[in-house]
Amino acid sequence: MSVIALFFYLFATVTVASAFMVIAARNPVHSVLFLILAFFNASGLFMLMGAEFLALILIVVYVGAVAVLFLFVVMMLDVDFAELREGFLQYLPIGGIIAAIMAIELILVLGSYSIDAETARVAVQPIPDMAETSNIKALGDLLYTRYIFFFQLAGMVLLVAMIGAIVLTLNHRTDVKRQNISDQVARDPDDAVTLRGVKSGEGI
Amino acid sequence: MFESEFFLTYVAPPLWMLAQSVLLLVLLLVGVAYILYADRKIFAAVQMRRGPNVVGPWGLLQSFADLLKFVIKEPIIPSGANKGVFLMAPLVAGVLALSAWAVVPIADGWAVADPNLGLLFVFAISSLEVYGIIMGGWASNSKYPFLAALRSAAQMVSYEVSIGFVIITVLLCVGSLNLTDVVNAQRDGLGTMMGAPNSLLDWHWLALFPMFIVFFISAIAETNRPPFDLPEAESELVAGHMVEYSSTPFLLFFLGEFVAICLMCALTTLLFLGGWLPPVDIAPFNWIHGSVWFILKGLFVFFCMAMVRSIVPRYRYDQLMRLGWKVFLPLSLFMVFLTAFVLQLMGWA
Numbered sequence: 344m345s346v347i348a349l350f351f352y353l354f355a356t357v358t359v360a361s362a363f364m365v366i367a368a369r370n371p372v373h374s375v376l377f378l379i380l381a382f383f384n385a386s387g388l389f390m391l392m393g394a395e396f397l398a399l400i401l402i403v404v405y406v407g408a409v410a411v412l413f414l415f416v417v418m419m420l421d422v423d424f425a426e427l428r429e430g431f432l433q434y435l436p437i438g439g440i441i442a443a444i445m446a447i448e449l450i451l452v453l454g455s456y457s458i459d460a461e462t463a464r465v466a467v468q469p470i471p472d473m474a475e476t477s478n479i480k481a482l483g484d485l486l487y488t489r490y491i492f493f494f495q496l497a498g499m500v501l502l503v504a505m506i507g508a509i510v511l512t513l514n515h516r517t518d519v520k521r522q523n524i525s526d527q528v529a530r531d532p533d534d535a536v537t538l539r540g541v542k543s544g545e546g547i
Numbered sequence: 548m549f550e551s552e553f554f555l556t557y558v559a560p561p562l563w564m565l566a567q568s569v570l571l572l573v574l575l576l577v578g579v580a581y582i583l584y585a586d587r588k589i590f591a592a593v594q595m596r597r598g599p600n601v602v603g604p605w606g607l608l609q610s611f612a613d614l615l616k617f618v619i620k621e622p623i624i625p626s627g628a629n630k631g632v633f634l635m636a637p638l639v640a641g642v643l644a645l646s647a648w649a650v651v652p653i654a655d656g657w658a659v660a661d662p663n664l665g666l667l668f669v670f671a672i673s674s675l676e677v678y679g680i681i682m683g684g685w686a687s688n689s690k691y692p693f694l695a696a697l698r699s700a701a702q703m704v705s706y707e708v709s710i711g712f713v714i715i716t717v718l719l720c721v722g723s724l725n726l727t728d729v730v731n732a733q734r735d736g737l738g739t740m741m742g743a744p745n746s747l748l749d750w751h752w753l754a755l756f757p758m759f760i761v762f763f764i765s766a767i768a769e770t771n772r773p774p775f776d777l778p779e780a781e782s783e784l785v786a787g788h789m790v791e792y793s794s795t796p797f798l799l800f801f802l803g804e805f806v807a808i809c810l811m812c813a814l815t816t817l818l819f820l821g822g823w824l825p826p827v828d829i830a831p832f833n834w835i836h837g838s839v840w841f842i843l844k845g846l847f848v849f850f851c852m853a854m855v856r857s858i859v860p861r862y863r864y865d866q867l868m869r870l871g872w873k874v875f876l877p878l879s880l881f882m883v884f885l886t887a888f889v890l891q892l893m894g895w896a
Contacts, residue, residue: 346557373632376632376682379678395663395664396667399664399668399670402671402675403667403671403711406671406674406675407671407677408674408704411678411681411703411704412700412704414681414685414700415681415697415700418693418696418697477663478663478664479664479724522865
């Protein structure tokens with residue numbers, strides 16, 4: 344058990360430290376790299392809890408796809424660091440007020456927070472033995488039966504967002520020559536190449 | 548001392564795992580040296596050249612000579628480079644490529660670890676391999692590497708999608724993401740249903756045929772091998788993300804790339820070619836140990852990749868994107884649907 348505790352503190356410390364570095368790092372690319380480190384350690388925490396599917400999906404989806412695109416965008420940004428730091432004092436009051444409001448709200452919410460009796464009852468139920476049911480099966484059994492509508496709805500929301508992004512950025516220019524793949528695949532040597540016997544010094 | 552509980556719980560298992568890992572690492576690295584040699588020899592044979600033939604008999608020690616050359620050269624760090632990220636990138640590339648091998652079973656039970664979600668683990672690691680290229684490309688602070696980084700980010704994310712769907716079709720057929728289960732599920736299949744003995748007809752390459760091709764091509768694209776080597780297209784980008792690297796950091800990039808290629812060959816073997824199962828389950832084929840079959844099948848897949856590399860011209864970038872998003876994605880999505888439908892209809896699920 345103590346080994347698990349050791350790993351927990353290791354992962355938790357690195358997660359918190361790298362999450363802090365995300366906002367503290369001067370270079371935005373370093374921020375994203377620290378974000379990736381935070382994801383990794385969060386995935387380690389999931390692993391310790393036995394949620395191996397969630398841990399690996401976190402890596403595949405967030406680190407392998409989302410963060411790559413994020414890094415992609417941030418790398419191409421042309422950030423002037425001097426200009427960024429210039430307005431720090433000017434924006435401090437308004438930023439401070441927003442931060443204070445959010446902190447007060449969080450304290451109010453967490454101060455009056457209590458665990459619902461029903462939730463507490465579910466939470467103390469023993470987790471099914473890993474040897475009997477695997478992570479994916481347990482998740483699938485719940486997602487596709489009890490929570491099927493929420494699951495489908497979440498899918499719909501993502502679909503709408505995707506279509507929206509495509510509609511916003513799709514721009515069919517008519518003045519550009521495009522390749523017609525089926526035309527190109529349909530070509531055969533007979534109508535593309537002709538062999539001619541050319542005599543030396545004459546040409547066609 | 549050796550009977551104490553502390554030793555048996557906390558000292559012995561890590562030591563045992565370390566020993567296994569070191570053994571795997573050594574075998575893998577020696578294997579990669581000869582895979583590299585084979586790659587160059589096949590490429591040379593197709594072009595009617597001799598290939599490496601000077602160092603050692605038939606040039607067999609060429610890879611080790613190259614290794615020595617890389618290690619004793621001077622590492623150069625460009626003055627404009629972001630030093631930390633610049634040095635971390637090859638490490639990330641090398642370590643990630645090697646770590647996925649921890650879950651690959653060479654024969655029944657011959658794996659350093661055999662977790663429930665082994666296949667997902669390999670997929671996760673292979674989706675991270677892009678970071679080595681992106682970090683190296685960005686940290687070099689130079690135009691060619693940066694272009695390579697952008698290209699590879701787009702390319703690897705695109706082809707991961709179809710690899711993911713291929714893994715889902717295999718998952719549907721097997722009902723488990725454990726790599727040992729994936730191979731054992733291929734013991735019986737289409738061939739045995741038709742009355743044949745356990746043979747190569749049972750493996751997934753036949754039952755999931757289009758996905759086998761999709762996976763093979765996506766694996767080439769995912770590892771940036773020709774004809775999909777746009778990130779290091781030497782005619783446009785010199786050496787892509789590796790332009791500014793020299794010495795050991797370059798070696799690590801190179802090693803990571805080849806270990807990843809070997810991993811993809813192993814994965815193709817496990818998913819579609821029956822892993823360690825013999826091609827026909829009768830004597831004398833089943834006298835040979837499974838690991839030999841696994842290695843032979845892996846080498847066969849690698850030979851196919853090497854032939855593709857030598858005879859197919861490089862794709863243009865827009866064609867690469869079109870192939871990934873407009874051909875493989877709809878095809879693999881349809882195959883997921885079709886596989887689930889057939890399994891449910893026939894009651895095989």
